[in-house]
Amino acid sequence: MSVNVKNIGLFALVGVLILLTGFLQSWNSALLILNMGLISAIMALGVNLQWGFAGLFNIGVMGFVALGGLATVLVAMPPTTEAWAEGGVRVLLALVLGAATIIAAVLVYRAMKKGWQRSVAMIVILVAGFFIYRAVLDPGVARIEAVDPAATGYLGGLGLPVILAWPVGGVLAAGAAWVIGRTALGLRSDYLAIATLGIAEIIIAVLKNEDWLSRGVKNVIGIPRPVPFEIDLQNDPGFVDRAAGLGLDPVIASTLYVKLLYGVLFLIVLLVLLWMAQKALASPWGRMLRAIRDNEVAAEAMGKDVKKRHLQVFILGSAICGIAGAMMTTLDGQLTPSSYQPLRFTFLIWVMVIVGGSGNNFGAVLGGFLIWFLWVQVEPMGRLLMDLITSGMADGYWLKTHLLESAAHMRLLTMGLVLLLVLRFSPRGLIPEK
16 A cells, blocks of 8 residues: 555545544534644644654643633733723833843843842842832732623733734744743753743643733633624524525524634635645755754754754744634633643643654644544543443442443543554554655
């Protein structure tokens, strides 16, 4: 079997699994799996750029995804005018003062010679700047969060079309990646992993606790859509007539139509990013990155700026994760900071890349679809399997109870099993790097 036939067969298999979900369960579930599979494939593509191209071990993926989600709030939600009037100016002034403090510390560091005088000057600037920053910020934040906290209690956004939040999410994630990369990319791979995980947790902690920015654990709901609302379609006589002509209930038809529109938008983004990633992989820049990944010492001896190239690909991969995070929040229609967990937004994405094929963009996309399908479907399939196994056992029997309760853990068991099988029989992934 040729490589191309095998790869096409793998993608066709995933397509058949999604179609079977539609026929055996519901088309609503099938389209939801498809849409989240597209978003997961984009996340896997971003991680593959970092790991597959350059060997950067980033396990802070959820932080960049969360920044993408925050972008949808900052861009698409309407501004809270009363909150801005109460404390918006103070918050902006505080942020400017904080940035000025950091810039002043950097300038002093560069201007003064190494010694205790420079250390003292930097400490004085940073400590004084921090207290001034907090003195300006805290009263403004208290006033903002006191404005109808049950419904708002935050500044809101710019009220722009939500689709603009997708590139903005990439920019926010890229900016965070630049800050992280400037300080952490000089570390060894295991220390880089620890640093990125820690910074991702800091980002999530900020989203959970800074109510004036993202409403914290109270969540931001009602994020605008780039597609129509189902209720508007159901009230459209033309749409109702078309649904009736196809023999569909208007409620079901509106739900499927909206998910199809989302799928088209997500597919366009995936195809554009995949095309760009393939061009980058085949370019001299991509070949240089793989040379650096395989032997940093040799590449550096040939005059390549290893740290600069690492920073470039780290920013690009993080930006793609930020775009995917904005898309996912748009699909959900809400920002829920407490839902960002390493298991879902870091570990699972890494499993997608490893199973699909590290270093191969098509492998990362395949892994995104396949692993997401398993993540969603394994638990109900496990429940059916346990029901079948325990069908002959008496109700209340301890083994039956234990087996039925264990169905809830089928996700983790299956992910570990799939990962072990792939690493044993295809250690370079289902579609390995050429």
